[in-house]
Amino acid sequence: MMMLGHLLYLGLVNLGRNKWAQVFTIGAVVFVSFLAGLFLLLLYNINLAVTSTQDKFQYQVYWEKGLPEQDVAGQWEEIRSWDIVSLKTFTPEQALQVLVDSMAGDFDPGHLSRSNPLPPTALVEISLGVGDPDQLAKDTLYRLEELPGVERVSYNPLQMDMARTWMSITSRIFWPLIGFMFVITCLVVANTLKLNQINRREEVEILSLVGASSWYIQFPLLITGALQGLLGGLLSILLLKGLQVMIKDLLFFPPLWIRIEFLPPLYTVSLLSALTGVGILSSFLARSKD
């Protein structure tokens, strides 16, 4: 246990040796991962902007005319509890008012308001961004049609096709681009860290000469590599956050209204984990070349 603590300490101490080499190495890791993060931020926001407008699907639900308002209101509450994006409800009176508002100013709804022919309706919007969009759309349609008193559910099949197409495009471009960027970042960071470790070849050789076990030599190097990756990743994420704060409202004007969001925690944790992992792996590879 004491030896393990000593080896961890050595891994930390290694960061303090050859200070300039360490500064340049971590600097290189920071800038490469910053560029990767920037690319990820761009893709994430493009995807967010596209999917927030294009992956939505709407149902117009019509209840039977004359159904007690309390029953309909209860069903609206139930629909709100589903995994939906939004629900707009219209009592017959509200629907009539919308109709009146959409007509010319001199339209008199007199006789319509006395005998309103409109049923209670609702506009249900769901997101097709999660899971199988076709299945989700079918399931929601089925659930809506099964509600007691629902007379008809209508939707626009063209909207479904549009949403499906957008989903397909983003999944075909977004993930491969992220994967490609991930591979490039890993290669550059790994090579940088590996070169840094190879600079310590002489020390490793001497440790080996004086009877240090492979574990004794390898472990601090792995710790150093992990710390270099982690530190580089943390600094790059801080830089990225600073940039995002500076430019978040850059595109927040009509007609775009796009607010640049920061990467979600899953993305930042993945980036940090990947860089730490690459640090460990490259240190291992650098040592195995000795």
Added chain:
Amino acid sequence: MIRVRHLSHSFGRYWALKNITFSLEKGDFLFLTGASGAGKTTLMRILHGSIPLQRGISQIAGFDLGTITPGKLHQLRRQVAIVFQDFRILSERTVWDNVALPLVVKGMVKTQVQKRVRAVLRGLRLDKKSWCLCREISGGEQQRVAVARAVVVNPKVLLADEPTGNLDRNLAMQLMDVFRQFHVHGTTIVFATHNEDLIKSQHNAKILSLKEGAVVDANWPLEESEA
């Protein structure tokens, strides 16, 4: 302590060592002589486990170099220390750190390390330089640091590959005295050199001469020791 039988080694098509056979007992002092390229360094490196054994049998300090695994090499190197002509010390670390290194990697407790290092540095007249960085001390002192690092573990065998090659005559003789001190305590020493003065200065030493990778002369009966 050392048993070498029919040892041959090639680098590609070039035979660096050809059918070498000799044995050394505990406390022997062997001078390995021969011109540059005779195979001295290759033999040293094989005995230290730095080059894998290709042909023949080689046993040292109880380790069979033909069967030793990479994972066990560090155990061999804690018994068999080596000193090189080019020192191979950590120039950016202090004299103390360099000498303490073999004890630290063994996991020895701090008080023991301090005791051993202090004694060895005093013995090699390096105690006043303990906290100097190795790059700041002279070549002779650096070589003594390398020797101190090798002997601090009380090795069973001490291999020295032309350790005086970079030193002037006086420093070489001083260093030889250091080796003599450790030899008196029973350490088996293999000393590669082509310095005739050093060889003459050590009485009762065995001498093995190599030429083009083969043994050309020895001052003790090799076949007898093989038996």
